[in-house]
Amino acid sequence: MGKLIDGVWHDVWYDTKSSGGAFKRSEAAFRNWITADGSAGPSGEGGFEAESGRYHLYVSYACPWAHRALIFRALKGLSDHITVSAVHPDMLSDGWHFGTDFDDATGDTLYGLPFMRDVYLKALPDMSGRVTVPVLWDKQRETIVSNESSEIIRMLNSAFDGITGNTDDYWPADQRGAIEEVNARIYDTLNNGVYKAGFATTQSAYDAAIHPLFDTLDWLEQRLSTSRYLMGDKQTEADWRLFTTLIRFDPVYHLHFKCNRARIIDYPNLWAYTRDLYQTKGVAETVKMDHIVRHYHYSHESINPHRILPINPVLDYLAPHGRDPMA
Template identity: 75%
Template sequence: MGLLVDGKWQDKWYDTDSSGGKFERSESKFRNWITADGSAGPSGEDGFAAESGRYHLYVSYACPWAHRALIFRSLKGLTDHIGLSVVHPEMLGDGWTFDTDYDGATGDRLFDLPFARDIYTRANPTFTGRVTVPILWDKQRETIVNNESAEIIRMLNSAFNDITGNTDDYWPQELRDAIAPVNDRIYDTLNNGVYKSGFATSQKAYDEAVHPLFDTLDWLEDRLSRNRYLMGDQITEADWRLFTTLVRFDKVYHTHFKCNRARITDYPNLWAYTRELYQWDGVAETVNFDHIVHHYYYSHDNINPNRIIPINPDPDFNAPHGRG
């Protein structure tokens, strides 16, 4: 994964030498919000009103952050209202591309551009930063609304309710204070913890990441022995943010990122919970294991230089979950 510097592409990996071998994720740069009436959200400026057909989502099936947005687009009945382009699973020297020689890769359905970086420079010709997905594009204002998945899913959760009539709420007001620390722990030690483990370039950095990761999996296993979902009987955004890591864990993170003390299938409650969420209406169709496995093992030549795709375990995500 490279980056743009003043609008010019540079094929540079993250600098782990200056961080003692630690992988440090860059912050997202576009932080506007779609709202029902176009008023400003928690950050950014106003002028991004919820309208059918106005917005377009760029994703990778392989990326867990983009997967969050895909899930909410499906859960909230937005597939007919927000367009979709899917990048190629191989992310090499040019970063995410819109090549179409892989099943499921759609190309750029808006502009027919070759690279995801071209979407960034279309929004800002002098953009500096990493070129990441998801990207939420506004066709009316010809710019990126937001490229932070945690914020995109909250927009999709409520901004379009009057258009779709879908009022399912995955970020209920009465649970927000309780959701926040759960999200924080899961993000730091698990969602991002798999990357901090896998991309570590020193033993110390790896040890500092992988042990808290499994402490969190143990904590989640215990929590789910007493609750159907992370916050009790009601499913929330915390569950979907967790799911996109769990569904990838045994196929890629366990081996490729050296998170191999245990698999998700070794945790009875976590494994049943993962199956339940996978079987939720509209979710399985957002999961593309071919893109997931191919992307990780093929793209990260600093970890897998020969690009050998392993046979991998084949857990049955459609097996009965028994969780009510």
């Protein structure tokens, strides 16, 4: 994953030498919000009113952050209102690209651009920063609304309710403080923790990441022994933020990122919970395991220099999960 500097592409990986071998994730550059009436959100500027057909999602089916947005698009009945372009799973010297020689890689269906960086440059010609997905694009203003997945899913959670009539709420006001606490631990030690382990370039950086990661999996296993979902008997955004890591863990992170003390299938509650979420209406269609396996093993040359794709375990996500109802 390279980056733009003053509008010019540079093929440079994350600098782990300056951080003692530790992987440090970059901050999102675009932080505007779609709102029901177009008023400004918690950050950025206003003018992004929820309208059917106005917005477009650029995603990678391989990327867990983009996967969050795809899941919320499905859960909230937005498939007919927000269009999608999916990049090719291979992310090489030019970053994310719009090749179409892989199943479900759509190309750039809005502008026919060759690279994801070109979308960023269309919004900001002198852009400096990483070129990431997801990107929520405004077709009307021809600019990026947001490239912060945690905020995109909150927009999708509520901004379009008046259009779709879908009022399912995955960010309920009375649970927000508790959800934020759970999100914070899961993000630091697990969502991002797998990357901190996998991209570590020193033993000490790996050790610092891997032990908190499995401490969190142990904690989640215990939490899910008495609760169907993380916050009780109803799904919240915390579940979906966790799910995109769990669904990738055994096929990718266990081997590729050396997160190999245990697999998700070794945790009875976590494995059943993963299947429960996978079987939620509309979710299975967002999981493209061929993109996931191909992207990680083929794109990360520093980890897998010969780009050999593993055979991988056969996992039955449709097996009965037994978590409905729970005592």
